[in-house]
Amino acid sequence: MTRIPWWRDAVVYEVYVRSFADSDGDGEGDLQGIRSRLGHLRDLGVDALWLTPVYTSPLADGGYDVADYRDVDPRFGTLRDFDALVADAHAHGLRLIVDIVPNHSSDRHPWFREALAAPPGSPERSRYIFRAGRPGERPGEEGPPNDWPSAFGGSAWTRVDDGEWYLHLYAREQPDFNWRNPEVQREFEDILRFWLDRGVDGFRIDVAAGLFKDASFRDLGGRGRRVVDAPIYSRPEVHDVYRRWRQILDEYDGERMAIGEVWTDGPEDLALYLRPDELHQVFQFDLQLAPWSARAFRDVVTAAMKAVSTTGASPTWVLSSHDSVRHVTRYEKPEGVPGIGHARAKAALLMLLALPGSAYLYQGEELGLPEVTDLPDEARQDPIFERTNGELAGRDGCRVPLPWSGDTEPYGFSAGDARPWLPMPDTWAALTVEAQEADPSSMLNFYRDALAHRRRLLPDLPDDVEWLDSPDTAAFFRRGRLTCALNCGEDPVRLPAGTPILSSSPLKGDLLPGNSAVYLLTGPA
Incomplete structure (x- = not known):
């Protein structure tokens, strides 16, 4: 196997x-x-x-x-x-x-400090993405190289003292690497090995x-x-x-x-x-x-x-x-x-x-x-x-x-x-x-119980799911002997077939309360 x-x-x-x-x-x-x-x-x-x-x-x-x-x-x-x-x-x-x-790295990474100290077009700058700006809306003004935004707000470009702009898709303190530079690629391969060796x-x-x-x-x-x-x-x-x-x-x-x-x-x-x-x-x-x-x-x-x-x-x-x-x-x-x-x-x-x-x-x-x-x-x-x-x-x-x-x-x-x-x-x-x-009904103990059930059941479960008929507010699916019934509505719904083994809230007979889920097993317990 x-x-x-x-x-x-x-x-x-x-x-x-x-x-x-x-x-x-x-x-x-x-x-x-x-x-x-x-x-x-x-x-x-x-x-x-x-x-x-x-x-x-x-x-x-x-x-x-x-x-x-x-x-x-x-x-x-x-x-x-x-x-x-x-x-x-x-x-x-x-x-x-x-x-x-x-x-990206920090702007305090040695490579970026070297890039700032080096002139445009230098090997040091080629490890990051530096570009010339483009004309602004008014004569004599210059704007960023393109319209890319930072994920954290504002432009993804910051201008340095000599007039070039560097790219940072996130904070200005996070300059993006130039992955078209083979030196960057070799550096990260070495970094991977450093931590794998540990x-x-x-x-x-x-x-x-x-x-x-x-x-x-x-x-x-x-x-x-x-x-x-x-x-x-x-x-x-x-x-x-x-x-x-x-x-x-x-x-x-x-x-x-x-x-x-x-x-x-x-x-x-x-x-x-x-x-x-x-x-x-x-x-x-x-x-x-x-x-x-x-x-x-x-x-x-x-x-x-x-x-x-x-x-x-x-x-x-x-x-x-x-x-x-x-x-x-x-x-x-x-x-x-x-x-x-x-x-x-x-x-x-x-x-x-x-x-x-x-x-x-x-x-x-x-x-x-x-x-x-x-x-x-x-x-x-x-x-x-x-x-x-x-x-x-x-x-x-x-x-x-x-x-x-x-x-x-x-x-x-x-x-x-x-x-x-x-x-x-x-x-x-x-x-x-x-x-x-100290509380048997706590979230912590529920997580421990749910994870223990998963570990016990997992070896016998297939890698696909079968969706079962359910009310519009609910989702029922089966993996082998295990059925999970989830009720996202406010009103109770009738449970599918199976023996309940773990529920997120107390069941009411064969009804699953609203905002609840339950595991059911079919066949021998």
Whole structure:
């Protein structure tokens, strides 16, 4: 029998390093903090953890602005701490995936400092994307080379003292690399090997579709950022990079893998990244973007499975991440119904874990943490908030540190009483790990139970789903002996056939309450 690679149906837990656990009392999470809490992840029942960037960085964008790709930022620890974390994770039966950020560096990266010190046309500048401006609307004025916007607001171009402009698809502190330069390509191949040699099990590739830009730098012209044949994303040259990366990964034993953060227009483009000699997986974000709707969920699942069906890869499922509003809060609409966000989050988890493929959980969702929407302006650090002059709140609300224990801030997050880098709500005492472990009905214990059921059932489940007849407000699907019934409506619906083994809320005879889900088994229990 062919062995199934570990990543194909893994449950991966995203650790936002700065907000997970602080071991030294400086208010920021670190690698030693993660080591101290690995038991939490083991007991939760996940298969792997994914670390957001720990590289040397000024943290202009939460570590996604890298100044040194081969070292750990002192805020987070040392390379020795990283090696110890890898060893401890493996000892706990956990794989470890790290973020890699190949689209751009920090403006404090040595290469970019060399580029600024060198003249236009120099080899130092050719590692990044520098261009001459173009005439502005008034005589004597000069504007950016084209109309490309930054994802964080404003133009994607910044002018330097000698008149040239450099490209940054994100913050101005994140200059984009020139991937048409072979030196850039060789550098990242060496970076991959550096971390593979240290024992990492895989990479999450940031902005995976964005490495190459259209060589003519033509205007978007209103086409937006995710359009087939657009000049910014999914240029065909990127696939050669991932073929070479796949060869490197395959040189190492232990089923090393890569998953790309890829935004595409449809299944055909997505499938290109999943060819057998390219990436192992790509994130499929539509479930995270979907409203609370049985029809929407069914459409998303059907499309996601179709997208990977021709590739032999497995789908990936995500409800929350460090870049999105936490789903407990997203699911609270219509507003004014107490607890509805938590009820829906429990039901969505059962759906997520019953689907074929891998599931990516975001830290704190196992505690039912809501989005923190009332952070003071002076506390916010996301560049989106600054670049839009406060018009957009940014992503800080989903990055507030985890509460572990106690009744007041920092809720066991920091050693001692250090104030965390983002303030924690006064209402989180009931949401700590300590409080929820003592409550059999807590979100934490529900996650542990659901993950345990998945692990027990998984070996006998096929890789496809069969949709069953259901009311308009519900979605019922079957995988072998397992049936998942999800009711997104307010009124109860009658259950399909099967013996209930786990439900997100108490059943009422053969009725599934609104905003609930249940697992049912057919055949012998």
